[in-house]
Amino acid sequence: MNIENKIASQERTIDTIKSDARFKPTDAVRLNNMFRGRSTNEMLQSVFEDGLAGDIALVSSFGAESAILLHLIAQINRDIPVIFLDTDKHFPETLAYRDLLVERFGLNLVNLTPKLSDIEKQDSNGLRWSFDPDGCCHIRKILPLEKEMAKYDASISGRKGFQSKTRNALPRFEIDTTDTQGRLKINPLADWSKEQLDGYIAEHDLPPHPLVEQGYPSIGCSPCTSKVAEGEDPRSGRWKGWDKVECGIHEPTNRPLDDGANDPIF
Numbered sequence: 001m002n003i004e005n006k007i008a009s010q011e012r013t014i015d016t017i018k019s020d021a022r023f024k025p026t027d028a029v030r031l032n033n034m035f036r037g038r039s040t041n042e043m044l045q046s047v048f049e050d051g052l053a054g055d056i057a058l059v060s061s062f063g064a065e066s067a068i069l070l071h072l073i074a075q076i077n078r079d080i081p082v083i084f085l086d087t088d089k090h091f092p093e094t095l096a097y098r099d100l101l102v103e104r105f106g107l108n109l110v111n112l113t114p115k116l117s118d119i120e121k122q123d124s125n126g127l128r129w130s131f132d133p134d135g136c137c138h139i140r141k142i143l144p145l146e147k148e149m150a151k152y153d154a155s156i157s158g159r160k161g162f163q164s165k166t167r168n169a170l171p172r173f174e175i176d177t178t179d180t181q182g183r184l185k186i187n188p189l190a191d192w193s194k195e196q197l198d199g200y201i202a203e204h205d206l207p208p209h210p211l212v213e214q215g216y217p218s219i220g221c222s223p224c225t226s227k228v229a230e231g232e233d234p235r236s237g238r239w240k241g242w243d244k245v246e247c248g249i250h251e252p253t254n255r256p257l258d259d260g261a262n263d264p265i266f
């Protein structure tokens with residue numbers, strides 16, 4: 001996609017040749033400027049209708065606040081593929097919640113599972129998370145997503161700026177740095193506050209993830225998700241006791257699979 005031509009074509013009709021489906025950092029800057037001050041809904045509608053981001057997939061964890069983005073997208077385009085990384089380590093409550101939202105919103109679910117041969121070779125007893133969580137995420141999340149995302153020019157994520165110290169300067173548009181493909185990453189909720197999220201849930205009567213009321217404000221795989229005390233960083237319950245803060249699908253972990261264990265924090 002040539003984003004400059006796409007934006008210019010809103011003013012005059014020109015022919016474009018789709019010779020390169022990837023984006024440059026300047027494209028992300030231009031899109032952030034273009035949609036500054038415009039609502040999330042307007043931004044998403046324009047991105048889809050005008051094809052500003054090429055072929056798009058939404059990646060959802062079906063976690064604590066996932067219903068908001070899934071509902072927003074479903075109102076605009078139900079054909080968008082919704083990718084779920086089915087690691088085989090999720091809470092049963094998350095799988096039930098996924099099925100409930102897919103049914104209720106009419107989502108186009110793509111359920112990705114890890115490659116069986118990778119599991120057999122690298123995690124045959126299913127305990128890799130306990131001594132090498134980066135390696136476990138690599139097999140169960142990063143590799144399946146990398147393969148699937150080869151089909152797309154952009155992904156949509158539900159990350160919010162307020163979620164943690166590592167996400168507080170999150171832009172709406174950025175370049176996906178987890179590989180060298182130059183895909184666009186769209187964060188429609190980047191600037192939403194907790195109050196806005198709660199307001200949207202109430203306004204649309206969205207069903208909550210059943211584990212939120214049990215003390216889990218951020219929910220991932222069951223072995224790597226702990227309860228969080230009142231006032232703590234909502235993501236502090238993820239990989240508790242490790243120096244790991246992201247699974248690697250948003251930020252590169254820069255750790256090859258055979259690098260050994262991560263560094264536990266004692």
Ligand code: SF4
Nearest residue numbers: 089133136137221224
């Ligand atoms: S979050 Fe934990 S269980 Fe899930 S893939 Fe990563 S290390 Fe493995």
